[in-house]
Amino acid sequence: MNQGHQGNIETGNGNRRIHAVIAGAGVSGMRAAFDLAELGHDVVLVDKTPYAGGILSKLDHQFPDNHCGMCQILPMIDRDKGTQICLRKGVFHDHITFLPQAEILSVDGAPGQLKVNISKKGSGVDHRLCTGCGACEDACPISVKDDFNENYSTRKAVYLGDPHQNESMRAIDFTACTRCGACVTACPEGAVNLEAPDEKLALENVGSVILATGTGQYDPADSDLYGFGVLENVVTSQGFERIISSSGPYKGEFLRPSDKKPVSRIVWIQCVGSRNLAENADHCSSVCCMFALKEAVLAREKSAGTVKTTIFYMDMRTFGRDFQRYRDEAVTKHGVNLVRCRVHSVEPGENDGDLKISYVDPNGQYQEETADLVVLSTGRKHAVVRPDFAGKDGVFTLNERFEFKDIAESLIAADVAVGKSLAFSKKSDTDDDNAIGRPVSDNALVLGSGPAGLSAALTMAVAGVTVDLVEHAAEIGGNGPSVTTRPEKERFEKLLRDVSAHGGITVHKNARLTVHTGLPGAYEGMLYVGENGRETVRPLRYGSLILSTGGGIMQTDRYGAGLSNRIVTIFDLDKQLEEGTLDVATLSDVAFIQCAGTREEPVNYCSRVCCAKALAGASAILEKNPAAKVRIFYRDIMTYGESEKLYTAARRLGALFIPFDLDGKPEVAVDGGTVTVKGFDPVMQEAVEFTPDLLVLSTGLAPSDTVDLRAVIPVSVTADGFLKEANSKWRPVDSGKEGIFLCGLGRAPMKAGEAMDEGAAAAMRALRILLRKTLPLPKVRAVVRHSLCSRCEACIPECPYGARYLDFESGRIMVDDTSCQGCGACASVCPNSSVYVGVFDEMKVMREIEGFL
Amino acid sequence: MSETETQIPSYKPRIVALVCNWCTYTAADLAGTSRLSYPAEIRMVRLMCTGMIDQKYILKAFLDGADGVFIGGCHPGDCHYLDGNLKAERRIGGTRNLIEQFGFYPERLKLQWIGASEGPEFQHHMTEFVERIVAMGPSQVRDRMIL
Numbered sequence A: 001m002n003q004g005h006q007g008n009i010e011t012g013n014g015n016r017r018i019h020a021v022i023a024g025a026g027v028s029g030m031r032a033a034f035d036l037a038e039l040g041h042d043v044v045l046v047d048k049t050p051y052a053g054g055i056l057s058k059l060d061h062q063f064p065d066n067h068c069g070m071c072q073i074l075p076m077i078d079r080d081k082g083t084q085i086c087l088r089k090g091v092f093h094d095h096i097t098f099l100p101q102a103e104i105l106s107v108d109g110a111p112g113q114l115k116v117n118i119s120k121k122g123s124g125v126d127h128r129l130c131t132g133c134g135a136c137e138d139a140c141p142i143s144v145k146d147d148f149n150e151n152y153s154t155r156k157a158v159y160l161g162d163p164h165q166n167e168s169m170r171a172i173d174f175t176a177c178t179r180c181g182a183c184v185t186a187c188p189e190g191a192v193n194l195e196a197p198d199e200k201l202a203l204e205n206v207g208s209v210i211l212a213t214g215t216g217q218y219d220p221a222d223s224d225l226y227g228f229g230v231l232e233n234v235v236t237s238q239g240f241e242r243i244i245s246s247s248g249p250y251k252g253e254f255l256r257p258s259d260k261k262p263v264s265r266i267v268w269i270q271c272v273g274s275r276n277l278a279e280n281a282d283h284c285s286s287v288c289c290m291f292a293l294k295e296a297v298l299a300r301e302k303s304a305g306t307v308k309t310t311i312f313y314m315d316m317r318t319f320g321r322d323f324q325r326y327r328d329e330a331v332t333k334h335g336v337n338l339v340r341c342r343v344h345s346v347e348p349g350e351n352d353g354d355l356k357i358s359y360v361d362p363n364g365q366y367q368e369e370t371a372d373l374v375v376l377s378t379g380r381k382h383a384v385v386r387p388d389f390a391g392k393d394g395v396f397t398l399n400e401r402f403e404f405k406d407i408a409e410s411l412i413a414a415d416v417a418v419g420k421s422l423a424f425s426k427k428s429d430t431d432d433d434n435a436i437g438r439p440v441s442d443n444a445l446v447l448g449s450g451p452a453g454l455s456a457a458l459t460m461a462v463a464g465v466t467v468d469l470v471e472h473a474a475e476i477g478g479n480g481p482s483v484t485t486r487p488e489k490e491r492f493e494k495l496l497r498d499v500s501a502h503g504g505i506t507v508h509k510n511a512r513l514t515v516h517t518g519l520p521g522a523y524e525g526m527l528y529v530g531e532n533g534r535e536t537v538r539p540l541r542y543g544s545l546i547l548s549t550g551g552g553i554m555q556t557d558r559y560g561a562g563l564s565n566r567i568v569t570i571f572d573l574d575k576q577l578e579e580g581t582l583d584v585a586t587l588s589d590v591a592f593i594q595c596a597g598t599r600e601e602p603v604n605y606c607s608r609v610c611c612a613k614a615l616a617g618a619s620a621i622l623e624k625n626p627a628a629k630v631r632i633f634y635r636d637i638m639t640y641g642e643s644e645k646l647y648t649a650a651r652r653l654g655a656l657f658i659p660f661d662l663d664g665k666p667e668v669a670v671d672g673g674t675v676t677v678k679g680f681d682p683v684m685q686e687a688v689e690f691t692p693d694l695l696v697l698s699t700g701l702a703p704s705d706t707v708d709l710r711a712v713i714p715v716s717v718t719a720d721g722f723l724k725e726a727n728s729k730w731r732p733v734d735s736g737k738e739g740i741f742l743c744g745l746g747r748a749p750m751k752a753g754e755a756m757d758e759g760a761a762a763a764m765r766a767l768r769i770l771l772r773k774t775l776p777l778p779k780v781r782a783v784v785r786h787s788l789c790s791r792c793e794a795c796i797p798e799c800p801y802g803a804r805y806l807d808f809e810s811g812r813i814m815v816d817d818t819s820c821q822g823c824g825a826c827a828s829v830c831p832n833s834s835v836y837v838g839v840f841d842e843m844k845v846m847r848e849i850e851g852f853l
Numbered sequence B: 001m002s003e004t005e006t007q008i009p010s011y012k013p014r015i016v017a018l019v020c021n022w023c024t025y026t027a028a029d030l031a032g033t034s035r036l037s038y039p040a041e042i043r044m045v046r047l048m049c050t051g052m053i054d055q056k057y058i059l060k061a062f063l064d065g066a067d068g069v070f071i072g073g074c075h076p077g078d079c080h081y082l083d084g085n086l087k088a089e090r091r092i093g094g095t096r097n098l099i100e101q102f103g104f105y106p107e108r109l110k111l112q113w114i115g116a117s118e119g120p121e122f123q124h125h126m127t128e129f130v131e132r133i134v135a136m137g138p139s140q141v142r143d144r145m146i147l
């Protein structure tokens, strides 16, 4: 097992070349490391904490499925180079040197030959000698607050940073240690050394540096909001995650900190430290709404529905593809209460430990609520200090704007940075490429040439593989030319130029794929091209396939759509404003209706782009014509991240916001040239009626129809017709089949910048295959003993990776060794015991059982 | 045909636990590091996934004299191999009927989902299972011709 080359790391000269030093071992840093390791590149992964995993190591369950599954980011190709074990135990891979308690001090030199200085704290425990017996911890007389458990429990001065970690990874907290020497005496291996000096490592000839240091978290103690730090039962979201964790301070029992009494009423307060102009926080932290919903659902589930959960929010921002349904279920299935309001204060309640929350409800009435626990949904830090080498050539920052991202978005950002780092590729001389295995074609196929497809094609071409870029339409670009926002527009235009100029990319217009067969790394297909009335059929060979099939504007007949030329879609308005064809000066009354046909069944998702466009449009109108009345009917304004500034700007310019819910939707009537909008104003508590000159409907986005494509390629779709990924958290751009990747609007509603990032991420995943000469044979994989196999085919549907197939030429059941992950599902259904799975041979397991009894 | 209940005073049950490599094994480890002790009678066989468990393994254990077989896997949705645990659940339902036909109480076979962070749950379920088996007494397989 690779214990992370503790302390004796090579310097980068000699035959081990360091492709990248990655700072931050959260999920994105780990993902970057695994992607590169899978390609055979050596990387050094550093984290300032004593463990890997970042924030995620403290969360047992993550939305949107409320499961874990972190292990799904482990490499799937060449699995033998890493330890197959839960990632919470540590990062163990031949190509990854993990340095805990380490930070980058400086980066000098040119990309490809960087000099990286790292400081590493002495852990006090020699991990090569330590057997993990824990005698030191038992002997240690010091007890301090455990920051892993957000200070709700205590630990010793010699401790495991993360309780899941491999036991031999204990470290000494020298700020707490009194050097009493009890642990030195106790250790039977002589592994403890209280003089352990800090180390300085100078790495040379490093390809690049990847900064995956995440986003600092807002600390409510900074501004003594809502009594945090004074009232013990006011906790942060992270504190709550620890409180409900089985490995947490109360061993999974639902207790409140002040008196350890069982909790029966919990209140969440959203946007603490975010969306707060008084605190100069004109941003949304993007993930807190979802994690609050998740925490409330977990609380309901863990307590079998006995705990009352209420979330106080301003807008419930569930803008991810399947998140609206998640929210609906939280309310209808799990019984979470959502209250739109502004919280005034949190004070001690009548009984000791209780908390009294006062707020102003949607009808403008003052209300009070009592709870045992108040959870502050704290978002990201307001400003993050970047290290001075952040902007340097060859240093790639995952999250330039330090936005808070969910897991999938974090992983996508990691893949994007990894793709960029390939420009300064460094590879050690290893046996990787000489390994026996199936040869790989270094040509890629991309279907769909919108921003995502173009970005995927260019990323792969720059990395040195050839690309066939296939487009149904007569021109490439997809919805790219409709992009009006900056800098996405310029980014797209440059992409289009670069793709057209790149010799490695062959564009096929008016074309479609009609046949697709073969195995990952070696597919064959047939392209049907109908150009200028001439129809041709072309064979193709490719190692990976990327589907970037995109989508378009959602069609709706609600709210009078199409009934009057005074009623337009948000996309029409956007175009007219961009082209300057709308006579804004003549408008006196404009109304917008958000979520016009979306976020309710059957089209129950947020399209992510409409709120930002509507607010930008409203501001553009009000800037040129301040006298105009602009009213926006909305359910939740989804200006996540920095786009919150658009919301603030529109409010400042005087746009009026009228919330509605599905029971009280605005009604639109068209009578000749007059459009009437009727609604209800909850603040004034009265019915309102307007006759706008222009009614703008935010109709949203929809995926392309992929029925024909799916007859050829084995991919599935969600209830809304979006291409479905292998796992929406951990494998967002992988399809269920190795070798086939998904990106862009065809997979989920998204903005153009997000689509271009996803394209690059999908390309990176495809390059894991394309940049290899051969695909290796893993040890733990299913093997068929053909002499025993009766061709019953029971195994084929059982394989979760689609690795098994009937080979028509030989008439045999075959296993694709690359797709097979060695789970053994096939072996346990085989009636003839014709399958064995690597080291888990049936006879061996039987002997092991026999030995025990 | 069924077992008879006899209580042997110094009885130490023999229990085989088939656990998946990902969640349940991690929980077992966590219980260990967190000093949550569980009965020493448990003999753990680590497999990649519960979906890998062949009925034969369970039968073999019972026929070789195990008093109980515990199967531990990831919670539904958490399986490293997507749905191996659900396949196991389906199959083990059938195995329960089968062992009953062989003359064993079906309660001697238990399937439990235990997540990676659930050290305390691991301890709890193991202890409870051992108590259950102790209460049931030893499996009579070796003394009786039940085949």
Ligand SMILES: Cc1cc2nc3c(=O)[nH]c(=O)nc-3n(C[C@H](O)[C@H](O)[C@H](O)COP(=O)(O)OP(=O)(O)OC[C@H]3O[C@@H](n4cnc5c(N)ncnc54)[C@H](O)[C@@H]3O)c2cc1C
Residues within 6 Å of the ligand: A023, A024, A025, A026, A027, A028, A029, A046, A047, A048, A049, A052, A053, A054, A055, A056, A059, A061, A062, A063, A064, A102, A103, A104, A212, A213, A214, A215, A237, A238, A241, A287, A290, A291, A294, A405, A406, A407, A408, A410, A729
């Ligand atoms: C309470 C809470 C609940 C959440 N729930 C969910 C959920 O259910 N689902 C979901 O999708 N998302 C959830 N999120 C969001 C999720 O945590 C993020 O998507 C994810 O953690 C981002 O990963 P990252 O690697 O970019 O950053 P982090 O997880 O923050 O990792 C960054 C790492 O870098 C290290 N580091 C920082 N600075 C340095 C330095 N200078 N040198 C070396 N190392 C450094 C840190 O120690 C850390 O290990 C939640 C977030 C919170 C706070």
Ligand code: SF4
Residues within 6 Å of the ligand: A781, A782, A798, A799, A800, A801, A802, A803, A804, A815, A819, A820, A821, A822, A823, A824, A825, A826, A827, A837
């Ligand atoms: S079912 Fe068999 S072929 Fe498929 S991944 Fe599992 S072990 Fe491999």
Ligand code: FES
Residues within 6 Å of the ligand: B020, B021, B022, B023, B024, B048, B049, B050, B051, B072, B073, B074, B078, B079, B080, B081, B083, B084, B085
């Ligand atoms: S991996 Fe744990 S049950 Fe499948």
